[in-house]
Structures are given as C-alpha cells and as structure tokens.
Amino acid sequence: MNFKEFNDDYYGYGLEIYFGAKNLGKFGAISTNMLKANGLKQDVYAASLDWKAILGSILIEPNRTEAITKFPQIIRDIALILPNEINYIDLEKEITKQNHANIKSVTLFDIYKNENQLGKGLKSYAIRIVFEDMNATMEDKLIDGIMEKINQKLSDKFGAKLRE
Numbered sequence: 317m318n319f320k321e322f323n324d325d326y327y328g329y330g331l332e333i334y335f336g337a338k339n340l341g342k343f344g345a346i347s348t349n350m351l352k353a354n355g356l357k358q359d360v361y362a363a364s365l366d367w368k369a370i371l372g373s374i375l376i377e378p379n380r381t382e383a384i385t386k387f388p389q390i391i392r393d394i395a396l397i398l399p400n401e402i403n404y405i406d407l408e409k410e411i412t413k414q415n416h417a418n419i420k421s422v423t424l425f426d427i428y429k430n431e432n433q434l435g436k437g438l439k440s441y442a443i444r445i446v447f448e449d450m451n452a453t454m455e456d457k458l459i460d461g462i463m464e465k466i467n468q469k470l471s472d473k474f475g476a477k478l479r480e
Contacts, residue, residue: 317333317334317335317340318333318334318335318405319331319332319333319334319404319405319424320332320334320403320405321403321404322342322344323344323347324347325347325349325350326346326347326350327342327344327345327346327347327362328344328345328346328347328348328349328350329344329345329427329429330342330343330344330345331343331344331404333365335369335370335373336373338369338372338373339366339369340365340366340369340370340373341363341364341365341366341369341370342363342364343361343362343363343364344361344362345359345360345361346359346360346361346362383450385448385449385450387448387449387450387451387452387453387454388453389420389446389447389448390446390447390448390454390456390459391444391445391446391447392444392445392447392459392463393425393442393443393444393445394442394443394445394463394466394467394478395426395440395441395442395443395478395479396440396441396442396443396470396476396477396478396479397434397435397438397439397440397476397477397478397479398438398439398440398441398470398474398475398476398477399437399438399439399474399475400429400437400438400439402474402475402476404424404427404441404443406474407441407443407470407474407476408422408424408443410469410470410473410474411443411445411466411469411470414462414465414466414469416462418447418448418449418454418458418462419445419446419447419462420446420447420448421444421445421446422443422444422445422446423443423444423446424441424442424443425442425443425444426440426441426442427439427440427441427442428440428441428442440479445463445466447459447462
C-alpha cells in the first residue's frame with residue numbers, strides 16, 4: 317500500500333490510500349472552512365473508503381505467511397522537520413531504498429504543522445522504523461549506524477532535519 321498527501325474543500329489535509337495504482341479511499345482532517353460552516357469548534361477527522369476496491373485488492377493479493385522470529389524487534393522513531401512539498405511516500409521509498417535486510421516496516425504515525433514552532437513552509441513527520449533479524453538479536457550499535465545513514469540520506473535528498 318502507498319499513501320499520497322492531498323487537500324481539497326472537504327479535507328484540509330489528508331492521505332489517499334493506494335494499492336498499486338488503485339485508489340482505495342482517503343482519510344484526514346476536515347477543513348477549517350467546513351468546520352466553521354457546520355458550527356464545529358474542534359478538530360474532526362473522517363475517512364472515505366471504496367469497499368469494492370478494497371475487497372477486489374484482497375482477492376488479488378494471495379495470503380502469505382511468515383515465520384515468527386524468536387528474536388525481539390527493535391523500534392526506532394524519528395521526527396523530521398521538512399518542507400511542506402515533501403510527501404511521506406517519497407521519504408518511505410528513500411528509507412526502504414537503503415535496502416537493509418533488517419528493516420521490517422516504515423510507518424508514518426504523526427504529522428505536525430505549526431509555523432510558529434517549525435517555521436514557515438515547514439512540517440514535521442514522525443516515522444516509526446521497525447527492525448528485525450530472524451537469526452540473531454540486533455545490537456544497538458548496528459541500528460544506530462543504520463539510523464545515521466537514513467538520517468543523512470533524508471537530509472541530503474529532502475533537506476530533512478531531526479526534530480528535537
């Protein structure tokens with residue numbers, strides 16, 4: 317699955333969900349104009365899913381099983397400050413392009429926008445990277461080295477800075 321950022325009159329900010337080229341739906345924060353028009357004073361989030369497309373995608377994708385490792389996963393979270401025009405999917409592709417066999421998953425879990433704190437034209441993404449080795453317990457030193465390479469690549473390619 318892939319995600320693509322978007323905004324429109326209904327959603328102030330959101331992500332579209334894709335399976336290959338097929339759009340499965342979208343979710344996000346309702347726009348401030350829509351909130352005001354309906355007399356709402358708090359944030360509202362919504363999702364719109366295309367169930368036919370979702371069910372069709374499930375039928376295409378064969379069931380796969382994986383062995384469960386007896387070694388613990390290592391989870392690292394990073395918060396990056398970057399220009400608004402950078403999409404999460406581009407960051408995810410760059411992280412997975414590192415082609416490190418121990419990267420099990422890369423997930424966006426927070427998006428933060430605040431010009432007063434981050435600066436004009438900037439946003440923050442919080443990303444979780446899960447590492448796993450099927451044959452051994454991973455050492456912090458190895459993970460630290462991988463994370464340093466990832467941070468450097470994201471900085472070089474997208475101008476991303478670690479948020480403190």
